[in-house]
Amino acid sequence: MSVTQLGMPAIGAPGEARKGFFTDTSLCIGCKACEVACKEWNSLPAERPLQLTGESFDNTSRLSADTWRHVAFIEKKVPAPAAGGTEGIKWLMSSDVCKHCTNAACLDVCPTGALFRTEHGTVVVQQDICNGCGYCVSACPYGVIDQRPDDGRAFKCTMCYDRLGVGEEPACAKACPTQSIQYGELDELRERADARVAELHERGVDEARLYGRDPDGGVGGDGAFFLLLDEPETYGLPPDPVVTTRDLPAMWRRAAGAAAGLLAGAAVVFWGARK
């Protein structure tokens, strides 16, 4: 059993299925409704300053403490299908969000218990507890959670913990005009995603692949996983992230060794030196 699973038989509360997102980017029209719906529901501040980035239609650039859904835009040349044909272009759009990792580094390292695993299997920051230590920020292998400088605390997607509590779906998923964002029981979403990839492959969309679906992956699978049409890094996602705490037992052992060595060394420097 890994440290992260220590004492925790399963993710989520007994009897309640783990909830998650399947973001199917092949359906994304880049409308950014998810970004806005999230901000509106969570009363998040808008980004400043108002400046064009020149990076396609993406002007919020990344997930941040104030932007919990972020839509990426990637313009890519498509080589001409045949000689004499014209070079085409594809425009990939994808809405990113906290992955609600099965083995969530942010949650593992949080020293205050501000971050916790909810009964829905999601990962949430309790804003009345967070003391702004910033540890989660460095721990997240996806670069999701961040500190709001003026406020000091860390923020990220809660998968609308409040809404889930009364059986409502998350605001972003509800708004999404094309169901690119699908919310539901994770097991069911995984099945749906598998079928979707198979179908897209059948249609000749060979680039389609799932990202974060695999429970054997470096973070034990994402609670929010994706269907991508290109390599993850194209979208600014790490290709093969690993939860940092996977190596924590080794680290503690090493640290214990070093501590013991230090103590021994301290003894040695006094050895035979009694005055």
Place this chain on the structure above:
Amino acid sequence: MSRRREREEFTSYYGRPILKEPTWEAADIAGYIFAGGVAAASSMLAAGAQYTGRPALERRAKLTALTAISVSAAALVHDLGRPERFLNMLRVAKPTSPMSMGSWILSVYGPLAGASAAANITGLFPAAGRACGLGAAVSGSAVATYTAVLLADTAVPTWHDAHEILPFVFAGSAAAAGGGIAAALAPVPEAGPARRMAVAGALLETVASLRMERSGHLSTETLREGRGGTLMRLSKAFSIGGAVGLALGGHRSRTVSVVGGLAVAAGSALLRFGVFEAGKASTRDPKYVVVPQRERLNAAEAVRREAAGIDAAA
């Protein structure tokens, strides 16, 4: 593992970082780690001193430990986004969180170091004071090394990639710093163990950090180049220079002791800042995330293909 090519081909999203840069301030967190190391090693020297009849060393080391740990705690609190909530650190005890463990370690160590210093100065409850001093030494060993886990248990490439060796780097560095400062403060005749600790610490620190820099991970670039690289090089210059000085002349000259001791301590501090900066740098460039992970994936894919017998065909 072989050294890598200078510039890797890789894809990114407009060159934007994948990871978030650590929110920590160098002065706070590198300072915290340094001061914690000083405190821990000082407590060990103090404990040794109290049992080997070096009252001057004992007193100075105990005061140093108390001062350092106070500075350290202050730095930590200062770095919180919500310092008024620092007590929330003790809400939980999470083995998965080095910072939580560290908080508990500090909350054990701090009072012990404080009590032993108080007893030493007031002369009250000497036995208890000595017991506390011993406790501080033991718990100090954790203070000195847990910080390596604190940094390594992150997604920061340079730090995480160093997770195997970093505790030893930090242990050495703590010894160097504590030893160096004690060597500088304590009268030369009593300072022998301090000098030895400083020299040994500097040695361990240097050897271990050289190993860290040459581990073959792409992220180690940041320890060799840029601001981090500069700090690391300076650190070695100070540490080695100071250690050589202490080893050769520390027992003869108070001046050499002071200069050498402080140089070793400065080397330790520079190392902490160097590691800190290198880590930050490794989060700013997506290549430290993408390239190794992509290679890992490709390797796994190759294995899979081979297993499936596709490779030859393809």
Place this chain on the structure above:
Amino acid sequence: MVNPLQWPVLRQLLENDPTGRHHAVKSPATENLTPRTATADHVVPSVCPYCAVGCAQRVYVKDGTVIQIEGDPDSPISRGRLCPKGSASLQLTTGDSREKYVLYRRPHGTDWERLDLETAMDMVAQRVVDTRRKTWEWESGGLRTRRSMGIASLGGATLDNEENYLIKKLFTSLGIVQVENQARVCHSSTVAGLGTSFGRGGSTTYLQDLQRADCILIQGSNFAEAHPVGFQWVLEAKERGAKIIHVDPRFSRTSAMADTFVPIRAGTDIAFLGGLVNWVIGHDAYFHDYVVNYTNAATILGKDFRDTEDLDGLFSGFNRDDSSYETESWQYEGGFAAASSGERDADEQEGSRLGESSHAQSHGSGGPGVAGKWHRDETLQDPRCVFQVLRRHYSRYTPEMVEEVCGVPQALFEEVAEALTSNSGRDRTTAFAYAVGWTQHTTGTQYIRAASVLQLLLGNIGRPGGGIMALRGHASIQGSSDIPTLFDLLPGYLPMPHAKQHLDLAGYVGADSAKQGFWANMSAYTVSLLKAWWGDAATASNDYCFDYLPRITGSHSTYDTVMAQLEGICKGYFLMGENPAVGSANTHLQRAGMANLDWLVVRDFSLIESATWWKDGPEIATGQMRTEDIGTEVFFFPAAAHTEKAGSFTNTNRLVQWREQAVEPGAERRSDLWFIWHLGNRIRKLLADSRDDVDRPILDLTWDYPTIGTQDEPDADAVFAEINGRGPDGNPLSAYTQLKDDGSTSCGCWIYCGCRADGVNQAARRKPHTEQDISSREWGWAWPANRRELYNRASADPEGRPWSERKKLIWWDADAGTWTGDDVPDCEPAKPPSYRPAEDATGTDALSGIDPFIMQSDGKGWLFTPAGLTDGPLPTHYEPQESPFDNALYGQNRNPVRKLLKHDGNRYQPSGREPGAEVYPFVLTTYRLTEHFTAGAMTRWLPYLAELQPESFCEVSPELAAERGLTNNGWATLVSARGAIEARVLVTGRMKPLTVQGRTVHQIGMPYHWGPNGLSRGDAMNELSSIAMDPNVHIQEVKALTVDIRPGRRPQGPALPSLVAEYRQRAGIDEHTGQEGIKA
């Protein structure tokens, strides 16, 4: 109270959470967390106030404030989803960008002052009374006009139907005819194009029906960005295997989702569509049985007709003296254009000079009248039958020619042709979706006609998954055309009376003309309207107060109003929800017009550019105007938001949806209903003692409405009831077939009759789509008669059987003796397919059982329009007003009857091979972004939307960037003969140079949302555009202009107009440029 047992460290141990990562660490606040929606006091049904998709919303209210707005999952259109604008509507309504108080700028004042609401209302009422009196005009040119040209109003597409209704009613009674709204600049060509083709000017289909399409051609629309939630139905079709094609000058978010993207040169779609028509005919790929039975393909034309083939790009009847067509020669043999909607005077028939008055829009519900006896050759062989004329007309629109004109490679063109033809026929249907990429051209109406011709040939109209989806603009722009704040229309597409012929009610209705079809009942619609407006005062003996209606004498469209302002004729101006200083063509002229007013009233949420130009407009910066010199008195009234008033919007499906009031507006914010009603009350009070005939219409007006709430808000439902109409007993009517012309019924808009049938607000129905079929007829109410798919009779074959099982919609149930299926049949429900009218049948009896286009006088879909349009019976490619190319098809370069405005501030540029054309070498096209809305007031001020598109930009290809030294995210200056602006540059492979007539042509794309106010800012794109218009409906050409582009920011101050002048000089521009063939 701290309970030590609640210490999480202990809970970790006691509650089996040893690592402290689960429940043990939950704080009390977390335990008690509830979403604000769960604790709302009540939830109010509403509709998104932005676009015409009309997504249903739920407004959550707590303690008298709106706390959340979300999509309503029950809606059959949106299924609970909202695009970013809809999702930001909480910020729109409750954010701090909205003004709270009335503001006043005294003449020559340099800043705003506060004025209390009551005083301001009194002042405006006084201004109206005084200006009207001063500018009153009983006659004009010897014709009775009974009007004032001194006052104009603009805006209405963002307002409720009830508000538009009261605006039109009050202003008409005051004799104000210059009443306009966005419908003019947006989709007026749609009304004319679809109306003359099919008999109604609304979208033939509805969004949800798109899911049944086998192929969807999106052209002239940026569907995914401008109607994002409606686009779900396109993706639904795609998931079911439909092929999605996008034809557009640039690769947009719509293109990204399409299977095939076809880049095209802006302004050349008629050549492309004509090419498809040619292909379909040439490959015998038309739906023969459909074409023969349901269109006018078989009808024989008169001998005098000459086609563009014969006259090098002109039709017969062209009159060079006044650049207009005499249209008699376009008639069916034996037919004549009847004055079915009012005109009888032969020389003022449709399509002739009446075109000046934008008559074509009156076909919004009723096609042009043709009368007489004509012949059909159902073998389609007669050389004079429409089909053969059509074949000849498009014979030169070959794939090679399409490539030459449009820059579309032949292979790509053929791919589209194959897709359309293989997905049309008995068993398959193709849908078209377009919007303002088609409407806003000097040939806009003919763009829509071209699509209509093609869809008729393919047999796709009136069938499931077929049709032409006209994607309308604003939340209620369809409503503001139906219940029009438009100068040329009365409610229900009744034409505004014209001084020349509409002297009395009988003359207006033309009793003997509209023998056939539903227009036969026009007198009932008109009398009922007059009864609704003047109640008991309207009697048979006084012609039901017909004479109270002011008359039009020509075009009084919004652009003519600007000219009237510049000439000092129009002195007072209401802007009620429109921002012409950003949104209208040639924004400089818009502001110059406003600077020449006595007074201006602006009602909006925030201080839009049209409200503040006198202190910070571009002309102030360049020194062309000085604030102190501007005498315009400006009143700003803060408007109520959609959550703060009850009312109905009509969406792009022609669907009327009711919103409830969630909260009362705060501070001095009021609804437009409140404003117009209280303004009317005040004016009536001021005039109460008048014995002058001038004031009778306003004093006799029915103007009593009950009020609700604490702010004297007139009850919108009462207005809605008036629109629906009442029977002799005062009870609500349920269908327009009940309307009478004997004064016993009243109805504010005949096509909306039934919207409150049985006294139930049908528009407020919200039966979940999950409990209904696709048509979801119990959600809201659609005109006409709650039909969702128009002309659905055509979904069955002539015998009344579905064309195929797969494509069945409605069919004749012989046993029951009625039409049945998943829609309200668009024919008389009991009329059997076998019915054939008697020789002398009139009215609806004259329609046969195989006539699916019941609003056309011959019951057929019109491939050829013998009447109704001013610029030709068949769509013909002409180059835009400004183009780098000459017309490759004919000697006639541009629409010969296009409408231009001569003014020094509206200079046109040389085109094609004319000298100087090279000074403005690039094509500029304009469009929308998902994140912003129209002229920007509803988005640029909102932080959540501003951050998504924070600055104005233009899009250029890497090739053009290299050619002109433009850098990504750097600045560029764009120059036309009207102005120069700066914008950021996006260099993108999504823009592609095209090869046209052997040359490379670069297209520049630019969204038009920005202006200098608000959070997200930039120069207004429309500083560049000219006012050049479609002759049928006076829509401006803003989709294809030519410009120059250069790197760097534009000059400031007086150097800016100098730059524009220097360009003009270089291009040799004078007052004649670009006006060849156009008589002044």
